[in-house]
């Protein structure tokens with residue numbers, strides 16, 4: 159038995175002899191083309207399976223709709239029990255799930271395990287929330303009337319995810335959707351089917367134990383399945399995570415049928431470093447933000463605006479920190495940076511550096527492809543951002559652009575100038591600067607931090623960004639409201655029926 163088959167067996171999935179080293183397909187709707195998942199680290203084939211066709215998707219959605227009719231009647235705290243059970247299973251299988259992430263998308267071990275922990279955390283959050291779903295009671299202008307706001311389940315939720323968070327993004331959506339009374343249909347990235355299979359194996363166990371078929375569906379497939387889901391009027395909410403380009407297509411299709419979307423799209427995140435900043439903190443945060451997950455996070459740090467006068471010191475310390483980054487096999491404990499996801503990503507890395515050099519940038523660290531999908535984390539000293547168009551794009555790779563600025567206003571303007579609006583940060587010891595950065599005329603991003611970096615959001619806060627990042631919010635705070643429908647209800651407990659505008663009718 160291959161190591162992958164053994165891993166899947168521990169999760170309750172039997173491998174089939176129909177495909178070499180592949181997962182059993184019995185539970186998968188799969189009449190579509192074959193799909194093979196390979197490790198970005200060494201090209202090893204991990205899993206081979208058949209994808210869902212559009213017809214398979216439709217069958218899954220029918221099952222989800224049937225489940226919805228039952229689930230909406232289940233009290234929310236009981237739905238919380240289902241999520242609690244999922245969290246138990248995630249805890250039990252944390253090591254294996256983390257390993258799947260490392261093998262399939264190349265995250266280092268601590269990042270793979272960290273992503274599983276995020277799933278556990280959102281489940282814990284959702285279990286508590288299942289006893290807290292609440293609406294307002296609002297003062298009525300009419301005597302003996304009570305007006306209130308209720309939140310009801312919405313219906314099946316379509317979840318389309320990107321390769322770089324191959325498990326956690328699904329969990330952020332599915333945990334909240336479940337306690338809100340909605341089944342989910344997951345279309346994972348075609349670059350991460352093993353991760354989706356592994357998580358879904360645990361979901362199957364939850365569905366069995368709670369006799370709730372259709373609660374979690376998995377449609378492994380390409381863009382065709384995503385498109386079918388976006389166009390499906392029986393799916394009232396599509397939560398889409400991915401690039402701005404694809405997100406705009408999805409938004410147009412869902413908007414065309416007046417469906418709801420949660421859009422979590424690309425970022426182009428900046429850190430401002432003032433002269434007063436604690437450079438120890440700043441250097442660690444910038445390095446972690448730019449190099450972590452090989453620069454393949456929506457919240458990766460891509461731009462730094464440093465106050466003129468300390469740029470040389472900051473460069474010197476960043477170059478030193480970058481020199482200590484061990485690149486290699488992500489499953490080894492000492493590795494700090496793994497590979498890019500595929501050869502096309504390596505091409506994007508090379509092309510961005512070539513463009514940056516043409517546009518007046520100068521290389522101060524990295525810049526090279528090592529072998530396969532492994533690249534060096536790279537820093538370029540850049541001219542004014544206005545004259546440096548490559549910095550306006552999100553290149554999904556560990557490339558950092560350093561700009562020198564003369565004032566906080568200039569830095570904030572540059573932070574906000576790009577079309578994306580996900581995460582941002584300032585390093586400063588000045589209360590005035592910190593508060594200005596957080597003010598209504600400061601950062602325009604969905605996330606704005608002081609003295610910590612752009613990546614690594616906590617479950618308790620609402621996560622998402624503005625402008626081209628899509629405006630969606632997931633995870634904590636009141637993000638749950640997006641998964642429910644709001645109803646304003648008024649009850650008359652009096653003996654009169656005061657009509658609006660004082661209208662009266664003779665009835666006897």
Ligand code: NAD
Pocket residue numbers: 318319320321322323327345346347348379380381382383384385388399400401402404405407408421422423424425455456457552554580622623627
């Ligand atoms: P991508 O846009 O290529 O693919 C995302 C998903 O969309 C995949 O599952 C893909 O199969 C599916 N898809 C493709 N075409 C589709 C269509 N026409 N209709 C419906 N679905 C379709 O993105 P990617 O390369 O997997 O991920 C990287 C991108 O995701 C980056 O831009 C990154 O910033 C972004 N991202 C954003 C967040 C966030 O929370 N804001 C989180 C993670 C990743």
